[in-house]
Amino acid sequence: MTHSILRIDASARAQGSVTRDLTGRIAALWPAAHVRHRDLAADPLPHLTEDWVSANFTPEANRTATQAKALALSDSLIDELRAADKLVIGLPVYNFGVPSALKAWIDHVARAGVTFRYTETGPEGLLTGKRAILAMASGGTQAGAEIDYASTYMRHILGFVGITDVTVVAADQLALDADASLARALDQIGELQAA
Template sequence: MNHTTNALNVLTVTASARQQGSVSRGLVAHLLDRLRAHHPDLQLRERDVSAGLPVVDADWIGASYTPAEQRDAAQRAALAQSDALVRELQDADVLVIGTPIYNFSIPASLKAWIDQVARVGETFRYTESGPQGLLRGRQAFLLLASGGTPVGSDIDFASGYLRQVLGFLGIEDVTVIAADRIMQQQDEAVAAAQRRIAETAAALRAAA
């Protein structure tokens, strides 16, 4: 985390294929407005992954498991984007993920981002007692939108997966806010999510 300033460092990761009219993007914007009301010096880094990211391949894996000081130029190039994404996450006090639920789970582009930032020795490590997350002390907001999937139900494979991944990386303070089943009740679902955002943003602790 960045301890050189008292500003709240926020990283947003958005994944909706729609730029205009996206409910999840709208929820992210609403949360940022509320956070700025309480933290006017907020520092924001935005990462839109909707266009896609490289998938993990054999070259990436080989480079990732090679000690940094031993990597050759090709291996450093293979990890360059991953390195940048990891730094953004490491620098954040608060992570905000805004995503739709596609086919009961997360978009492929968001899964690709997770694969790029879940790096042994960077965001987690193996110990004698098992894996240990290295991103402790951060908070995360998961802002989800679904057309028909009830968030938290047996057919929601998005929110539980994201919680598991973040916990694996050490981020255990996770708030899930959903506008779900918007094909049936969009106005009501969005209004309820916005009310929840207002409540949780007001309680957000200041960055250390």
């Protein structure tokens, strides 16, 4: 089976980024895969506007050409997401949360009626059957700790749109012992390869 990977990088650092290194290593585990690389720092997405919100809440059949144009980028990002069977997402922790560049991507792809829907029993994600691997790096925040609003949020939002198979490769608390943290992350990548 040929895999289709959507690799997303969000680190503001073009050079010396731990998450960029990790996402590259993880994507390379499937050398025959088709990899679509989206660099949210080098090519940032616009934040949502009133025109976008208005278009999004207008039924598709009733949208004007201007409204369709307002959603065109979002539609394209969702198409990329749908086409991938694996997501490899760089997750640098900025001030205990996700970078604003990654949050903008989330805002474009988490759309009611498109990637999730509300039912009588609650919300239902529509992007099922995918695997996500988060390459997390932090200075002092421990992955999964009470103050980790990055990986816990990403697990939640991915699950909300139907992606429940989520693995975190954590190079966390780099400020405390960078060498040991990176070694643990590389071990985790090795375990991914074995799985």
